[in-house]
Structure formats: structure tokens, C-alpha cells
Amino acid sequence: MSRRRPRPAWQVADFFALEREAEVYLAAVDACLAMPAVARRLGVRPQATAENARAAMLTEANVERAVAPCRATQERFRALLERSERQRRRLDYLHDRTHPLTVVLCGITVFALLAVVFSPWPTALAAALAPPLIAAVIWRHQAWRMYVLLNLREWILWPHVSLLERRTTWAAAAWSRDLQGNGVRPLTDRVVEALLGEDHDSLLLADNFHGLRSPRNPRYVVESLAAQSLTRKIAQLESGGTIAVSGSRGAGKSTLLETCAGEAGFAVIVQAPATYSPYDFLLSLYVRTCESYLVHMGHVPPAFRRLSPFRRAARQLLPVLRKGGTVLAFGLAAGSLVVLGLAAAVRSLTDQQWPTARARAMDLWHEAVDVVLDIWKGERIGAAVPVVVAGVLLWSLRRWKRWRAIRRGARVTLVAAGVGLVAVASFSLLVDDDLRTLVREAIGRDEGKGSFLLLVPLVGLVNLLAEQPWEIRGRVLLTQRWRHRSGWGLFLIGLALLFTLPLTRALVADPENPLRLTVALAGLMLIRMATWSPASPIPPLVTACRDELYRLQTVQTASSAVTAGPPQLLTTQTTSLSTMPPNFPELVSDFRTLLTEIAAEQHRREQRVVIAIDEVDRLGSDTAALAFLGEIKAILGVPHVHYLISVAEDVGASFVRRGLPHRGVTDSSLDDIVHVPPCTLEESKEILERRASGLSEPYKALTHALSGGVPRDLIRYGLRLDEIEAKTRFVELTDIAGQLILEELSDTLAGFRTLLGKQRWTARTGPVLVAFRNVMDHLSPACPCGSIELRWALEHVAFHDLRGHLGEEAAAEVSNEARELLDEASAYALFSLTLLDVFGRRDFARRRDAAAARGPAGDLELLGRARQELEVSPYSARHLIGSIRTAWRLPEGPTVGPSASIPAPRSADCPRHPRASA
Template identity: 85%
Template sequence: MSRRRPRPAWQVADFFALEREAEVYLAAVDACLAVPAVARRLGVRPQATAENARAAMLAEANVERAVAPCRDTQERFRALLERSERQRRRLDYLRDRTHPLTVALCGMTVLTLLVAVFLSWPAVLGAALALPLTGAVIWRHPVWRMHVLLNLREWALRPRVALLDRRTAWAAAAWSRDLQGNGVRPLTDRVVEALLGEDRDSLLLADNFHGLRSPRNPRYVVESLAARSLTRKIAQLESGGTIAVSGSRGAGKSTLLEACAGEAGFAVVVQAPATYSPYDFLLSLYVRTCENYLVHQGHVPPAFLRISPFRRVARRLLPALRKRLTVLAFGLSAGALVVLGLAAGVRSLTAQQWPTVRAGAVDLWRQAAGVVLDIWNGERVGAAVLVVVAGILLWSLRRWKQWRAIRMGARVTLVVAGVVLAVAAFVSLLVDDDVRALLREAAGKGSGKDFILLTVLLVGIVNLFTERPWEIRGRVLLTLRRRRRTAWILFTAGLALLFTMPLTLALAADPENPLRLAIVLTGLMLIKMATWSPANPVPRLVTACRDELYRLQTVQTASSAVTAGPPQLLTAQTTSLSTMPPNFPELVSDFRALLTEIAAEQHLQEQRVVIAIDEVDRLGSDTAALAFLGEIKAILGVPHVHYLISVAEDVGASFVRRGLPHRGVTDSSLDDIVHVPPCTLEESNEILERRASGLSEPFKALTHALSGGVPRDLIRYGLRLDEIEARTQFVELTDIAGQLILEELSDTLAGFRTLLGKQRWTARTGTILVAFRNAMDHLRPACPCGSTELRRALEHVAFHDLRGRLGEEAAAEVSDEARELLDEASAYALFSLTLLDVFGRGDFARRRDEAAARGPDGALELLGRARQELEVSPYSARHLIGSIRTAWQLPEGLTAGPAAAVPLPRGTDCPRHPRVPA
């Protein structure tokens, strides 16, 4: 039977049949509330506390919703829990009815038996006689017999109860995981969102800002339309070409180039110098290409600086010496073992065959020497003529193309000879009379064991010297390393067992075996000589790159000394030769030749070569950038090489309008261009979601509007959100947006005031600088409070009217440059005031939906476009900002009435935000 749980103090609904179920559910609720993503949202608003969330999760309706998806695991847990409680109650019943005297008697009996076993055999016999008598006495007494049976049943039930408890704990853990994953956690998110109230997206509750702190980390890079366009253009230019990547600074051109370079088989990424010299730039690119190719091929580029001659020699000699010492140690040890085993057989063969071989060699030597002496003494004129003709023919054959075929034939001959010698040594075993007699004797006895051992040995040899995978049971395929290990085990086991057989021992003891092994080794040496090649030969291009690095980065000097004159009067003459660095045309030619070979090698491997030249827009002006492209044009156009050059927007515009009205250097230098525009709001949301997961939509829209969709500024403003939250503990959109916008406006107006200070002013026009100073004094307190004085100060700058405040005569004294700066500052102030009106007020979600319903001008996307338009013209930007303010129903003029001067600055204390000093 199950016990009804009494109503606990935390007033959970009477929903669970057992109290243990309620405990598991409560633990799941606490675990879900402790999840960082949930705990971060608790406490940010007065009603959204952990106590309120816990109380809501323990309400009967929410308990029903949380448990409903996890019925199966709950039923399994409940069934095991009820069984466990029934068995435990039964165990308690047996334990309560067990007599202590019976337990003591049984324990003393077992102890007596153990002591008797460890003492002596007579004690064992005595215990063997005493125990049956004791058992008979206990069994005849009904009360004692009942207690003994109860004890036995209790001891038998204890392991079952322990097993049931373990299974119940596992079922409880499974139900708890199911609750946290499918029931409680989703409901907890909804409960917390309900407690946060309306406009909950206006809270800064991002999970982390790790991606914003690593702006160049490739794992956070989001593929854009420009990246896909560049990939398509590179694929279209199969034989290579030059593609310009155009865009404003911070648009992501460098990231795009690095991503394309990372996907290429071989890539070099260099930065254009701010004050460039074509020769220095090409020299740097040449050196970087050689170093990258050495690294790409697994070699270390040579180091020429800060290394003493002794260290250079040590770095070269020590690895080679270490390798040679290792080979020498193993070679001497292996050679000593082989010589020791074959010494007797070789001596026997030498004693038998050496006199005949020596006599034949001596006769051949004497005959050859006699012929040479006769030719030398002029006794064989015909032979002398043949020798001269043979010498001439030998010299004429120095470039004969068939030498390679002859060398190949010699190698084949050596291989065939080695194989013949190795096979002949094994065939000689079958020809030997003693061996044949042993085989007939073994065949007469007939043993399946020998066949099995031979099969194991054969399988090991086959798997040891083959490269194809070995299939086991038709499904499991061992890798090459595992197969090798298995083959060695089979080979070693088969060989060890094989030498335990009488036949094998008799064959191994044959006196001619050392001679056969010597023949086999001779054959293997011939095969090795024919197939030998240098280990890990250095590729030609690697050597060429290393030589080029020596030529480009060092000055080489060679000297020679000549001694002339009679011995009693010696004279010395010394000549030195120093290499000169290559000039620009030679450097271009050599670089193109080396890059052509690298590209051809990579093209055969179906890989791409990319040379990325970044930061060309750092040259300052489009004229300097175009001049730079004209200077480096000589290295472009290498087959199968893709040049990617980042340029500014004006250089890209020069390429786009080619031929209108005339053609420029971009027409002949560039094959295509990819424009990297600022991100749209959707792309900015994707970037921020990748780099700062959990950031809500209003904050994404705020950073997009301030950055204008430029990724670099987007990341910077995202970090500013984190910095403001950590510094001020603000989490509401109104507070953080006001703080961020006012700080940016203060810095921007300070920059404008510095530029305005360089203009010429008079006593009547100097009040403009005073107005800017007073406005900056209003912005300087670090507090987002939207007071009336602050708004009047911002409107004074945003709705700037030069003639209305200075008059016609005074306004005419302001220079055109100063007037343009004032218009730019006024437009930016109006943009900042618009952002404050959009993001710095409450109820953002409702106002956003209403503005979007009024037309396209109410879309949040237009705020980013307005920021982009400020870089084009302040007048077109004011027109767009006016449309946005109309869609959001914002005032289009001064709200506090006209003011001749900016009101006095705010005080230093902030009553609304006491944590932040004003």
C-alpha cells in the first residue's frame, strides 16, 4: 500500500502519490532555477525573484503541465518505488520478529566453525560433531526454529531490497533528467518570462560576450553575401585572376580575405605598407611566399638573425649526428648477431670454394695485366686502335638517352637475382635427402596440430606483408595499425609454437641452414640495392625557396688566394666576389617564375593558390591606392594564382565606372570586384547571435543603428553594452541605451568642437563654440536620466539654425568649412536624439509594432541606414531621419520652446540612479 504524503510547508499541490516523487520534482525545479540562463533573469525586476518563480512552479496547474510530458518515466519510477517500499516494510517486519538469542547462537556457531578450521584437524572433527547436535536441538524447539527461519528469510531479503533501492535511485535520476529536459525547464522559462512582465526583451540578459572579445576568431565568422559572391567569382576564374574587395573601413574585408586564404591550398596574406616602396613591398612578398611554402611543405625556414655560427653549425649537425648514431648502434648490434649466426657456415663455404675462386681470379688478372702491358709497350697495335675507338665511343655516349633504360634493366636484373637466390635457398630444403626423409616420417604420423600451426603462421605472414584491410566476420574492418599488430601476434605465436614440433626442430638443426640464410640475405641485399632511394628527398621547389631566402636576406661574399713566383720569393694575390641584390625587374621576373611553379604544383593537386594583399586603403587616398596598383601590376596575372586585394570604396567605384569617360589603371589591373556593403539588420542579428548568444532584439537593433551595420563597429558597441552593464549594473534598455548614446554623442561633439576650434571666429560668431561647450557640459555627467534640461540642450544642437541665432550679418561671417562642420554635428545630434527617443523610452515593443504598421519608414532597419547616410551627406541624412521621426511620431522641432542659450548643466548627483555618479 502507498502512503499519502502530508501537505508540506512549501504548499505544493497534493498531486503526487508518494512523498519521494514530490522530493524529486522539487529538486528538478531547484536545478532548473539554478541554470545560469534562468538565474541571470531572476532578480532583475522586483516581481521576478527566485521565490516567486519557485512558488509558481509548485502550483497545481504548473505541476500538471511539467509532469505531463514525463509520464512514462514517472510511472516506472513509481512502480519501482512502491515495490521497494513493500519489500522494505517486509524486511522491517522480519527484523522486528528476530530473537537476539538466535542471532547470537548462529553467530557463535559460525565463529566456532571458523576457529576450528584454523586450529587443528581434531578441532574440526569436534566441531563437525557438535554442530549437527546443536542444529538438532534448535530445530526441535519450535520458537527457536521459527526465529532461525525468520533470520534466514531476512538475510535472503536484504540483497533484493538493496538491488531494488539501486534500481529505484536510477529510475529517480532518469525521471529527474526527463523533467529537467522536457517538463520543468521549458515551463520554468515561461514562468520566468511571465514574472518579468511586458517588454521583457528590453533587458540585457546575454549568455556571454566571448565572441565579441575575440573579433578575429574564425569560429565566430558568419558567412555573408559578399563571401558567397567572392567564392563564386574565384570559382569562375579557374586559371587565376585579380579580384578587388571593396568596402568601407571595418566592413570585414580583412576577415573575408583571411577566410578565402584559409580555404586555399597555399596562401600568402600580406599588408600593404602605409608609405609604400614597390621594391620593398615586392621583396617582403617574395620572402613571405618562400617562408610560407617551406612551412606548407613541412620544412623550417632558415633563420639568419641572432644566431651565432656555432649554433648554426650545431643546429645542422646535431640532428644528423643523432640519426647516424642511432643507425650505427642498431646496425652494429644487428650485424654482430648476423655475423655470429652465419660465421660457421661462411667459413665452411670459404674453405671449400675459396681455392678454386682464388685461382680463377689470379689467372684472369694476369691475362688482363698482360694485355694492358702489351698495348702500353706497342706490341698490340690493333688492340690499341680498338681501345682508342672505345674511348671515343664512351665519350660520345655520355648523353645517350638509353642510359635510363639500361639502369632500369640493371635494377630489374638485381631484383630477379635476389629473388632467385632467396627462392633457391628454400627450394634446397626440398631437394635435401635428409629433409625429405623427415617430411615423409612426419606425413606418416599425420597430425592436425601441425597443419593448424602452419595455417596460423601463414595467415600472420600474409597479413604482415599485405596492405589491404583484413575483414573479420564480414563486418568488422580492422585499421591498418590494428591489422599489423594482429599479424605480428599471429606470426610470433605461430613461429613460437612451430618450433616446439619435432619436425621443425629437426629442420632447424640441418647443418646447411646457415649457408641457406647467407644466400637469402645476399638476395635481399641485392633487392635492397636495386630499389634503394634517398629517404625523404627534398623537393626541388623547397630547395629553390630556401636558396631564394638566402639570396634575398643575406649578402654572400666569396674570396680566393693565388700564390705565384719562385719558391724563394712567394707572392699572394686575393680576389673577393660579393653578390648584389636583384633589381626590381629581375625581382619581378624571379618572383613570377617561382610563383608559377608553385601554382602549377598546386593545380596538379587540385588546390588553389591565393595571394591576399590587405590594407591597401591605408594608403590615404584613391590616388595613392591607384598608383600602388599600377606599381604592383607587374606581378599580377600569374597562371592559376588568385590575387585578392582589399581597396577602399572610391577605388572600387573607379573600376565600376571603367570607360566612363576614360579607362584607368583598375581596368588593366583588376579582373573583377566584390563590394562588401554594411550589414543589414538581419545580418547584424546573426553576427551578434553568434558572438553574444542570448542578446535580445532591441539591443541588437541599438548596436546596428549606432554602427550603421559596419561589423567592426558592431562588435565594438556590443562590447560597450557589456562594459556599461558591468560598470553601472544597468539591465533595462532605457538605462543602457541612454548611457551608451549620450557617451557616444559626447565624444563625437568633442571631436567636432576640436575641428571647429581650428576655424576663424569673431566676437559675434564665437557664441557657437559656447553653445557646444554648454551642450558637452550637459552630456558629460554619466547618467542616462532624460531631464528637460538635457533634452533642451540636445535639441539646441540638433535643430541648429545659424541665421536664426546669429542673424544674417553674423551668419555670413562663418566660413563654408565651419558651416559644413556645424551641419554635420547638427545632423549627428539629431540622429542621437532620435535614438534616445526610440530606445530610451519604455514600452519599446508596442511602439516598435505601431511604427512598423505606419509604413516602411518605421522599420528598425532604417536607423542603420540613417547612420550610413551621415557618412555621405548631413542633408540627405536629415531628410531620412525626419521620415523616421514621423513614422515613430516623434517631435520634429523644439519641444521646450525656442531658447537663445543652452540651459545650465545638471548637477553632480543623480536621484534616479544613485549607484552611478552624475
């Protein structure tokens, strides 16, 4: 029967049959509460403490919910635990009845075994007969017989109990992992969320912000619809083309170009110059293409700029000397060892065969010399004719097409000869009578231990060849790294042990082994000689790129001196030749030729060539961008080359409305266009989840609304969240949103005030600048305290009425440009005030659901669209913001104080601001 544990103090009352189960569950709860993602949320609110969470997890209802998904592993652990306890009780029962006589009998038996092994045969015989005689005497006594049987059962049961306890421990670990992964951890999240309250998503508790700190890291890039569209368009233009990537600044055009360039076989990314010159840009692109191709092919671009001839020669010679020194060092060491081992065998073979071979070679040499001398003296006229014919035929065979087949046949012959020599050396071991005699004698002496020693290197080889780590019931016993180390160790130890056997030493000491090694090495050298080929020559395109780099980046000068006149009057004439840099048409032609060859080579390899020209939108205006496209149009249209050009939205709009009413430069320069729109709310959530995991939905919606879905600004505002949390220690949405929105509004209004300061103002219109200064004083420093004076100041700007503030006559003196700036500032202030009303108040989740239920205008997506609309027109943006405020039940006009004046700013810092607390 299993033991029922008493009711514990931590209130998992009578739910588990065994106390060990409760211990495993409690350990799983503590491990889940200690996880960083859970521990980060504990303590941020008064009721959300680790003690309360632990107490909630140990209630009977929650224990049932946590254990239910892991019932199978629990039943297996419980069954093994009960079996282990039963066997342990049996073992304890047998252990308590151990008789001293059993110990004496075991000692006598061990002593007898040692005597049998190490004593002469009479003593060994007596020692061997002693234990059976003592056992027979003990067996006749009933009580002693019972004790002996009990002790034998104990010894037999002990290994079984040990293995069962080990299996129980593994089962406990498996149930604990199952609990933490499928039972306790999900329930812990729900318990902590319940303790945090209904609006738990309003807490800033992200796991990390690593992805936001690395905006250009490709591992954090999320594939967008624009990326998929660009991939399809490139696939459709199989023979190459020019595709423009259009979008606002920060929309992700550069990331899109880098991603496509990374997927291509060969790619070049260049930046368009701010003040461009077509010749300089093409020259830079030409040089970058040559250098990129050299790197792509595994070569180093020539570094001849700012280098003296000595340093340039040293840089070229050092790699050769380093490689030659390594080969020379290893070659001398290896050759010395081989020569030392085979010197005696080669010398013996030379002493036996060299006189005969040398005599035969000298005879052949003398006969050949005699024939040549006779032909030279004219004594063999008949032989001279075939010699002449042979010379003519040899000259005519210089272009014979069968030489390649003959060389191939010679290589095959050498390989066959080498394989034959290696086979002869190996076969000689089988036909050697002395070696066969040694093997038979070793088998006759029963050297069976050699077969066991052979298992050691075999186990080592199995460890080396196995690809998966050794596991038993999911428990890793030997990792892949240690498996390889142990494999090499066992293999080398096994070989060392094999050399301790007499048979192995006799086989190695055979006097004919050096000769066999010599023959085998000769065969291997023939095989290597036949299969050796010189280093692959430098490809022609690599040489062409190097030549172009020298031509484009250096000025070459040649001088010659001529001496003329009679000896008594010497005159010297010097001629100097200097290369001229190529002009623009020649540069275009040469670049297209080189790029065509590179593209054809990559196309044969089924690879794509991409030339990405980024930052064209920074030229300043659409006119400059279109002029730039018109100038570089000469290098476009190379077969199998895809040009990707990032342009601004206005250039993309020019291509879209092609032919209406007339055609422009984009029609002849671009083949297609991909528009990169701002991200939707779902896309922004995906980006933030990839870059800042654990960031809750309200913060994703807040950063999306402030950035308008522009990825660059989205990342910037995400980093501002981390900065505000580190600076103020705020974790609530109301505090962080107010701080972020007010800081951004303060910076924006400061920029508007700078622009307004450049306009013309009079004494009657000056109060407008005074009003802006007062608002700036309220916003500096920005603090989410929500004071009435701050809201009064914000409403004064958001719902400003120029005529109501200044009067009819003074308002008429304000210029149209100043009016537009005031309208833009007012619209942005209204947008910021709306964000404060949406995110800066409590109970965000309930208000969000209520606004969404009132219609499409209550969707959080519209906040990002309103930010995008501010870049188009402040008047259309105010209309959209008005519909959003209606859906969220926000006031449509001023609510605090008269709108004609702004209250004086506070005299002291807010006590909640970090600067005041410091």
C-alpha cells in the same frame, strides 16, 4: 498499495503519488534556478526573486506543465519505485523473523566447508556429513522449518532488492535530466520572464562577452552573403584571376580574406604599405611567398640574418645531433639487450657451422685469386677475352632501363626470404616433440586454470580496441580514458599471470628458443633491409625558395688571389665578385616563374593558391589605390593563382562603372569584384548572438543603430555595453542606452568642435563655438538622468538655425566649410536624440510594436540605415531621420525652452553617475 504523503509545506499538494517523486521534482527546480543563465536574472527587479520563482514553480498548474513533457520517464520511475518499496517491505518483514538457529546452522556449514578443503579425509568426511544431519533434525521440527524457509527467502530476495533499488536510482536520475531539459527549464524561463515584467528584454543580462573580446577569432566568424559570393566567384575562376573585395573600413574585408586564405591549399597574406614603393612591395611579397612555402612544406626558413657563422652552424647542427643522440641512445640499449639474450645461441651456432663455412669460403677465395693472377700473367688468354667483353658490357649497362625491375625483384626476394625465416621459426614450435609432450602432460594434469588466466589479457585487448565508453541505461560506467588505462593494466597483468603457469614456464625455457629468435630476427632484418628507403630528397621547389631567399636577402662576395712574376719578385693580384640585386623587371619575371611552379604543383594536388593583399584602402585616396594597382599589375594573371585585393568603396565603384565614359586601370587589373555591405539588422543579431550569447534584442538593435551595421563598430559598441554595466552597475535599457548614446555623442561633438576651431571666426560668429562648449559641458560627464537642461542643449544643436541664432549678417560671414561641419554635427545630434527617444524611454516593446504597425519607417532596421546615410550626406540623413521620428511619434522640433540659447550646465555631478557616488 503506494503510500500517499501528507500535504507538504511547499505546496505540491497531492500531485505526486509518492513522496520520492516530489523530492526529485523539487531538486530539478532548485537545479534550474541555480543555473547561471537563470540566476543572473533573479534579483534585478524587486518581484523577480528566487523565492518567488520557486513558489511559482511549485504551484499545481506549473507542476502539471513541467511534468507533462516528461510523462514517460516519470511513469517508468514510478513503476520501479513502487516495486522497490513493495520488495523492501517484504524484505523488512522477513528480516524481523530471523531465528538464531539459522545463524548457527550457517556457521556450522561454513566451518564444515573449510574443514573439507583443508583437513585430512576422515575429518573432511565427518565435516561433510555434519550439516546434512543437522539440517534433517531441524527439518523435522515444523516451527524451525518455517524460520529456515523464511530466512532462505530473505537471502534470495536481498540481491534482487538491491538491484531494483539501483535501477530505481537510475530511473530517478533519468527523470531528473528529462525534467531539467524538457520540462522544468523552459517553464522556469517563462516564470522568471513573467516575474521580471512585460519589458523583460530591456535588461542587460548577457551570458558572456567572450566573442567580443576576440574579434579575430575564427570560431566566432559568421558566414555572410559576401563570403558566399566570393566563394562562388573563386570557384568560377578555375584557372585563377584577380578579385577585389570592396567595402567601407570595418566592414569585414580582412576577416573575409583570412577565411578564404584558410580554406586554400597554399596562401600568402600581405599588407599593403601606407607609402608604397612597387619594388619594395614586390620584394617583400617575394620573400613572404618563399618563407610561407617552406613552412607549408614542413621546412624551416633559413635564419641567416643577424646570426654569426658559429651560431648559424650550431643551429643547423643541433637538430642533427639531437636526433642522432636519441637514435644512438635507444639503439645501444636495445642492441645490448638483444645481444645479451642471443649471445649463447649465436655462439653455439657459430661453433657448429663456422669451420665448414670458413673452409668453403677460403677455397673459393683461393680459386678466384689464382684465376686473376693467371690472367694478369698472361697464362689464360682465353679467359682474358671474356673479361674484357664483360667490362665493356658492364659499362654499356650503366643506363639499362631494367635495373629498376631487377632491384624490385631483389627486394621481393629479400622480403620472401625474411617471411620464410619467420615462418620456419614459428612452425618449428609445432613440430617440436618435447613441446608437444609438455602440452599433453599439462592437459593430463588438468591445468584448466590457464584457460581462465588467458581471459585476463583478452579482456584487456577488448578494452583497448573498444571505441565507445561502457554504458548501462545511459549511465557511463567506464570512460574512454580509464578504459584504455584499465586495458593496458589487464593486458600486462594477464601476461604476468600466464608466466606463473608451469606449462608457460616450460615453453619459455625450451633450449631451442634462442635459435628460433635468432632466425626470426634475421628474417625481420631482411624484410626491413628490403623495404628501407633513404629519406625523401628535398623537393626542387623547396631548394629554389631557399636559394631565392639567400639571393634576395644577402650580398654574396667572392675573392681570388693570383701570384705572378719570377720567384725573386712576387706580385699578388686579388679579384672580388659581388652579386647585384635584381632589378624590377627581373624581379617580376622570377617571382612569376616561381609562383607558376608552386601553383602548378598545388593544382596537381587539387589545391588552390591564394595571394591576399590587404589594407590597400589605407593608401589614402582612390588615386593612390588605383596607382598601386597599376604598378603591381605586372605580377597578376599567374595561372591557377587567385589574387584577393581589399580596396575601398570608391575603387570598387570605379570598376563597376568601367567603360563609362572610358576604361581605367581596374578594367585590366581586376577580373571581378565582391562588395561587402554593412550588415543588416538580422546579420548583426546573428553576429552578436555568436559573440555575446544571451544579449537581448533591444541591445542588439541599439548597437546595430550606433554602428550602422559595420561589424568592427558593432563589436566595439558591444564591448561598451559590457564596460558600462561593469562601471555603473546599470542593467535597465533606459540607463545603459542613455549612457552609451551620450558618451558617443560627447566624443563626436568634441571632434566636430576641434574641426570647427580650425575655421575662421569673428566676434559676431563666435557664439557658435560658445554654444558647442556649453553643450560639451552638459555632456561631461554623460549621465542618463534625462534632465530638462540636457534635452534643451541637445535640441539646440539638433534643430539649430544659424540665421536665427546669429542673425542674417553674422550668418553670412560663416564659411561654407564651417556650414557643412555644422550641418553634419546637427544631423548627428538629431540622430542621437532620436536614439535617446527610442531606447531611452520605458515600455520599449510596446512602442516598438506600435511603430512597426504604422509602416516601414517604424522598423528598427531604418535606424542603422540612417547611421549609414550620415556618411553620405547630412541632408538626406535628416530626411530619413524625420520619417523615423514620425513613425515613432516623436516631436519634429524643439520641445523644451527657447532654441536661441543654451541653459547653463549643472553645477554638480548627477547623483546617479558613478563618479558622484564614489
